[in-house]
Amino acid sequence: MYKYLTDDQIKANYAAAKQTYALLGVDTDKALKDAAAVPLSLHCWQGDDVTGFEKATDGLTGGIMATGNHPGRAQNGEQLRADLDLAASLIPGTKKVNLHALYAETEGKKVPRDEVGPEHFTKWIAWAKKAKLGLDFNPSYFSHPLAASGFTLSHADKKTREFWIRNGIQSRKIATAMGKATGMPAVNNQWIPDGSKDLPADRLSPRLRLKDSLDAIFAEKADPKLLIDAVESKLFGIGSESYVVGSHEFYTAYAVQNQMPLCLDMGHFHPTETIADKISGLLPFVPGLLLHVSRGVRWDSDHVVIYNEDVQAVFNEINRSGAWKKVWVALDFFDASINRIMAWTVGARAARKAMLSALLEPAKLLKDEEKAGHFGARLALMEELKNLPLTAVWDQLCLDQGVPTGTNWINVSDKYEADVLLKR
Ligand code: RNT
Ligand code: ZN
Numbered sequence: 001m002y003k004y005l006t007d008d009q010i011k012a013n014y015a016a017a018k019q020t021y022a023l024l025g026v027d028t029d030k031a032l033k034d035a036a037a038v039p040l041s042l043h044c045w046q047g048d049d050v051t052g053f054e055k056a057t058d059g060l061t062g063g064i065m066a067t068g069n070h071p072g073r074a075q076n077g078e079q080l081r082a083d084l085d086l087a088a089s090l091i092p093g094t095k096k097v098n099l100h101a102l103y104a105e106t107e108g109k110k111v112p113r114d115e116v117g118p119e120h121f122t123k124w125i126a127w128a129k130k131a132k133l134g135l136d137f138n139p140s141y142f143s144h145p146l147a148a149s150g151f152t153l154s155h156a157d158k159k160t161r162e163f164w165i166r167n168g169i170q171s172r173k174i175a176t177a178m179g180k181a182t183g184m185p186a187v188n189n190q191w192i193p194d195g196s197k198d199l200p201a202d203r204l205s206p207r208l209r210l211k212d213s214l215d216a217i218f219a220e221k222a223d224p225k226l227l228i229d230a231v232e233s234k235l236f237g238i239g240s241e242s243y244v245v246g247s248h249e250f251y252t253a254y255a256v257q258n259q260m261p262l263c264l265d266m267g268h269f270h271p272t273e274t275i276a277d278k279i280s281g282l283l284p285f286v287p288g289l290l291l292h293v294s295r296g297v298r299w300d301s302d303h304v305v306i307y308n309e310d311v312q313a314v315f316n317e318i319n320r321s322g323a324w325k326k327v328w329v330a331l332d333f334f335d336a337s338i339n340r341i342m343a344w345t346v347g348a349r350a351a352r353k354a355m356l357s358a359l360l361e362p363a364k365l366l367k368d369e370e371k372a373g374h375f376g377a378r379l380a381l382m383e384e385l386k387n388l389p390l391t392a393v394w395d396q397l398c399l400d401q402g403v404p405t406g407t408n409w410i411n412v413s414d415k416y417e418a419d420v421l422l423k424r
Helices: 007-022 028-037 077-088 118-131 158-182 204-217 248-258 276-282 309-320 340-359 363-371 375-385 390-400 408-419
Strands: 040-043 095-098 134-136 186-190 227-232 262-265 289-293 295-297 299-303 327-331
Touching: 007 028, 007 390, 028 340, 028 390, 040 077, 040 340, 077 118, 077 340, 077 408, 095 327, 118 134, 118 158, 134 158, 158 186, 158 204, 158 227, 186 327, 204 248, 227 248, 227 289, 248 262, 262 276, 276 309, 289 309, 309 340, 309 363, 327 340, 340 390, 340 408, 363 375
Parallel strands: 040 095, 040 327, 095 134, 134 186, 186 227, 227 262, 262 289, 289 327
Antiparallel strands: 295 299
C-alpha cells in the first residue's frame, strides 16, 4: 500500500506555496479553479487497445499499433464504461470522453460502418449524462475491409470513397446528438490513414480527391454550440512511410480555407519536431486547435503521456497566448503493456498537471521583462520558476476535486485490477 500526506499536511503545504507564488504576482486559488475548468477528453480507445466492438477486421489496421498484452482489456461497452468510471474518479477536473464509430453498440446486429448513427450511441450518451461527462467523437476510417488498400476518403474508386464519405457524414450527426444531450459541444475529428508505403508517382490526385470528399462531408453547416469539426494531419504511419495524403500542409490549408479547427497530434511530426511553436503560428488563421496529447518514442508510438518538457511547453504557449477558449484538449495514446486504467490516469494527470503549471506561470511578468529588454531576468525567471512548489498546489487541486492525492490512486487502481480486471 502506498501512503501519502494527510489532508491537513496538504493544506499546510498549499498555504506555504501560495505565499511563494504570490511574491511573483500569481494567484494560486485562481489557477486551481482555472486548471480544473479546462475540459480534458479521455480517449476511450486506451481501454481496449483500439479494438472496438465491431471487429470487421482481424485486429487494428490503419498504420497505428498498440503493443503489449496486459490482462484485463475491456471487451464490451459495460466493461469499458466501468473502467472509464474508475479512471475518471482518479483524474481531477472537467472531463469528456472521446469515442470512435468503432464503439457503436448495435445489440448484436451487423450495422455497416456507413450506417452507424446516433441510435447506436444511446448507452454512451445516457452514461455520459449521468456521469456529467462531455463527449467527443471520431469517424473510424480503419479496421475495415474497405480500408485494406490503405486509402479511404482519397481512394481512386468512387464507390469506396462514397462509402467513407457517408461514414464521415454520419459521424457529424452522432457528434451533434452528443453535443445536444450533454450540453457541451462535441468535437468531431476526421483522421484518415490514407497513404503509401513506397514512393507514389502521383501525390496530387489523392489530395484533390481528399479535398472533394471533405467538402462533401462538411457540406452541411454545423451548429457550433453542438458540433466542432476538426481535421487531423499526419507525417507517416506503419505502411504509409513514404506518403500520407492528409499531411500537415494539406490540412493546415484546408482548415484555414474552411475556418475550422486543426488537430495537432504531438506524435505526428518528425521525431524531434515539437508542436508548441506551431500554436501561435496557427492561431491567427484558424478558429481553434484540437490537441492530441501523446508521446512518440522514436516513431509515432503513442506512448502514455508523461509530465515532460514537450507537454509543458504546449500548455505554456496556450496560457501565454490567452488561448484556453480556442483549444480543445484530448489525449491520444494506446499502451497495452501496462494496466490500462493506469495508462489513462498517468496520462490525464500529467496533462492536467501541465495545465496547472502553465496557469501558475507569471506570464505577464515574463512579458514585461521582455518588453523592457531585460532578457537576463527573463531567462533567470524561467529557470527559477522550474523549482517552485508545484506539487503542493497540485495536491490541493486533487483534494479540491475529490480525487486521490499523490500516490494514493495507485492503491485504488491495483485493487480494481485484482477485483475486476483479472477476473475478466
Ligand atoms: C492516428 C491518429 C488518430 C488515432 C485515433 C484512434 O495516428 O492519431 O487520432 O490515434 O483516432
Ligand atoms: Zn491523434
